[in-house]
Amino acid sequence: MTGKKRTKPTLAEQADKHELYQQSVQNVDFELAFMRDTYRDLRGSSPHSLREDFCGTALASAHWVAQDKANTAMAVDIDPDVLQWSREHIVPGLKKKARERLELVEGDVLEIANEPVDVIQAFNFSYWCFQERRTMLAYFTRCHAGLKDDGMLFLDAYGGHEAYQCQVEEREVEDFTYIWEQAAFNAVTCEQRCHIHFRFKDDSELREAFTYVWRIWGAKELREILEEAGFSKTTLYLQAFDEETDEALDEYIATDEADDYACWLGYIVAEK
Ligand SMILES: C[S@@+](CC[C@H](N)C(=O)[O-])C[C@H]1O[C@@H](n2cnc3c(N)ncnc32)[C@H](O)[C@@H]1O
Incomplete structure (x- = not known):
């Protein structure tokens, strides 16, 4: 034991x-x-x-x-x-x-x-x-x-102008919350780093389940x-x-x- x-x-x-x-x-x-x-x-x-x-x-x-x-x-x-x-x-x-x-x-x-x-x-x-x-x-x-x-x-x-901003958006989906984060933006090159996180009913989170870097x-x-x-x-x-x-x-x-x-x-x- x-x-x-x-x-x-x-x-x-x-x-x-x-x-x-x-x-x-x-x-x-x-x-x-x-x-x-x-x-x-x-x-x-x-x-x-x-x-x-x-x-x-x-x-x-x-x-x-x-x-x-x-x-x-x-x-x-x-x-x-x-x-x-x-x-x-x-x-x-x-x-x-x-x-x-x-x-x-x-x-x-x-x-x-x-x-x-x-x-x-x-x-x-x-x-x-x-x-x-x-x-x-x-x-x-x-x-x-x-x-x-x-x-x-x-x-x-x-x-649209929100596409060029850092921001977090949440949406309830059945029994979890979908979180879209525009985490970083380069105003010169238009490169953006985004993450998808998920939050659950027990408050646990799957952080950065997906990450994308794109223009x-x-x-x-x-x-x-x-x-x-x-x-x-x-x-x-x-x-x-x-x-x-x-x-x-x-x-x-x-x-x-x-x-x-x-x-x-x-x-x-x-x-x-
Ligand atoms: C956002 S997911 C898209 C999933 C799906 N098409 C959708 O509509 O939700 C992006 C996918 O692109 C793939 N990918 C990235 N670069 C690629 C490339 N050069 N050729 C083929 N697949 C690529 C990644 O492995 C990943 O699975």
Whole structure:
């Protein structure tokens, strides 16, 4: 006997950060529907082949192949651990045939080569890790090469003056609190360091569960680089707000008009 009292693990110690991320950050069914509907509106047919860049746990790809027997997905991430998590937690939930239509690829999106697909998505601002213009151009050029002639690239973006500030935002999600921290910002280079933390009902915390260092890019500059990479047309779809309550809506409108918003969210759609 050591006489040491065994303490119960805290909720933070028991938590799986990838599950928390999926519950608090991702809304893959909405994003896939936006992608499919936008493609249909612009092309008059449905997209079936997807490349999911910066896929993390490849949740979007898994939903995509489960949605339609004709759908295929190639999910790319540079981190073998996150792909292994997907093999253990996401892939087993798919039917055998759907599993066969999903390919998990460990690789750098700057080097990836693939059979051309209908759509490529890079969501949750992951592509902002490329901070130099020439690297962003190289990435967009690689995406252009990875798309069929009528293919489209879907990106997300945010802006407004709050994007350039250090701040902390909290949101209740089921039985935990999601905390987004913009921890540091370089006003000259626009490099931002952000963290995701999680807090639980027993007050335990998972600090810096995820950390990102990226550049806050301007939407206009991104669209110029996309055109330089060969895309024939780009459109910004801006998230709509309820005019009375100021609540953000699940509705995105193609527009270049914006007021002096504190923050905005949107999608950039680039047509090959
Ligand atoms: C914020 S997560 C994105 C997860 C998911 N796409 C989403 O929408 O929430 C960023 C992912 O990008 C991956 N990543 C970073 N640089 C990469 C690169 N050059 N090529 C491929 N994946 C990369 C990281 O390993 C990480 O899993």
